[in-house]
Amino acid sequence: MWKNYLIGLVISVATLVIFFRQASPGQIWQAFGQVDLWLLGPVTMTYLASFVLRALRWRYLMRPVAEVGFGPLLSALMIGFLGNNILPAHLGELVRAVVLGRQAQVSASAVMATVVMERVWDGLTILLLLGVVLMFMDAPPWVRMGGWAGLAFFGGTMFFLQMFRWQRQRCMKLLGFCLRPLPARWSSGLLGMAQSFADGLAVARAADLAFIAGYSLVLWLTLSVCAWLLMIAFGFDLGLMSAIFLEVLVALALIIPAAPGFVGTFHMGAQVALVMFGVAAAEAGSYAMLLWLIHFVPTTIIGLYFLKKSGLGWAGLTGSSKNSVA
Numbered sequence: 630m631w632k633n634y635l636i637g638l639v640i641s642v643a644t645l646v647i648f649f650r651q652a653s654p655g656q657i658w659q660a661f662g663q664v665d666l667w668l669l670g671p672v673t674m675t676y677l678a679s680f681v682l683r684a685l686r687w688r689y690l691m692r693p694v695a696e697v698g699f700g701p702l703l704s705a706l707m708i709g710f711l712g713n714n715i716l717p718a719h720l721g722e723l724v725r726a727v728v729l730g731r732q733a734q735v736s737a738s739a740v741m742a743t744v745v746m747e748r749v750w751d752g753l754t755i756l757l758l759l760g761v762v763l764m765f766m767d768a769p770p771w772v773r774m775g776g777w778a779g780l781a782f783f784g785g786t787m788f789f790l791q792m793f794r795w796q797r798q799r800c801m802k803l804l805g806f807c808l809r810p811l812p813a814r815w816s817s818g819l820l821g822m823a824q825s826f827a828d829g830l831a832v833a834r835a836a837d838l839a840f841i842a843g844y845s846l847v848l849w850l851t852l853s854v855c856a857w858l859l860m861i862a863f864g865f866d867l868g869l870m871s872a873i874f875l876e877v878l879v880a881l882a883l884i885i886p887a888a889p890g891f892v893g894t895f896h897m898g899a900q901v902a903l904v905m906f907g908v909a910a911a912e913a914g915s916y917a918m919l920l921w922l923i924h925f926v927p928t929t930i931i932g933l934y935f936l937k938k939s940g941l942g943w944a945g946l947t948g949s950s951k952n953s954v955a
Contacts, residue, residue, distance in 0.1 A: 644893030652911035660915035668862035686844035705729035711932025752783035
């Protein structure tokens with residue numbers, strides 16, 4: 630795991646150096662003075678509402694695997710986000726798959742498939758929103774190129790996952806052929822994990838797709854409203870479209886490997902977006918720092934609460950990230 634930490638740490642340090650070259654820590658701190666503190670409560674509550682939407686959407690994705698209540702879904706979700714805050718390489722996603730697998734008594738591989746599908750839906754939704762935003766604003770060529778690259782990545786991933794679902798037997802035969810050089814015990818275990826993973830790719834009803842797509846859209850619009858309210862708190866004269874663009878840019882920045890908590894990449898994404906709209910670098914940096922704190926602090930506190938309530942403990946959290954998904 631230390632290699633993942635090291636790679637992420639290097640990238641985070643590099644992005645933070647660039648971030649603070651745009652404005653010094655003193656300038657960024659001074660810009661905090663213009664924030665309307667009364668709006669921080671609504672900003673935080675709007676952000677936390679997005680987790681309710683995530684849990685509700687996850688319930689539809691989990692239906693082919695098991696009927697799971699809202700409580701266990703929210704608990705595993707928050708523990709997973711806690712894992713992303715303290716573990717490298719998005720290992721929090723693996724943590725929540727293992728946690729929910731234990732709580733619901735189902736295969737963690739099947740749960741992991743729903744997590745992968747969830748992230749693909751997120752990617753396709755933010756790219757849809759990016760396409761809408763670009764209809765109303767000019768953007769540098771690199772933004773459009775990044776959008777097309779992201780669409781190719783998430784669209785290709787969705788196609789691959791659905792092919793694995795629709796052509797399951799052929800894919801399993803191909804996988805079995807590729808695993809022949811391995812010992813029988815290993816290949817058998819990997820094939821079992823692949824079967825469970827395929828179970829999690831299904832959708833219980835066609836109507837569920839509409840709910841998944843709808844929750845995905847409302848979820849990212851809610852996050853955009855959160856970013857927009859914080860813009861109002863800073864006194865930025867920017868509209869909701871600007872906030873949607875910022876959320877899209879931050880989400881794409883979080884794909885880049887980084888230290889736990891997405892330090893550096895998150896900040897750069899938010900700062901670059903605001904500077905593109907004419908906001909001074911110091912004010913943009915201050916906004917990025919505060920938005921990151923609103924994302925990081927509540928999820929850490931709530932995640933620790935659910936971690937303690939689940940009985941896993943700190944060792945259980947870090948242990949989940951090392952366990953194979955079975």
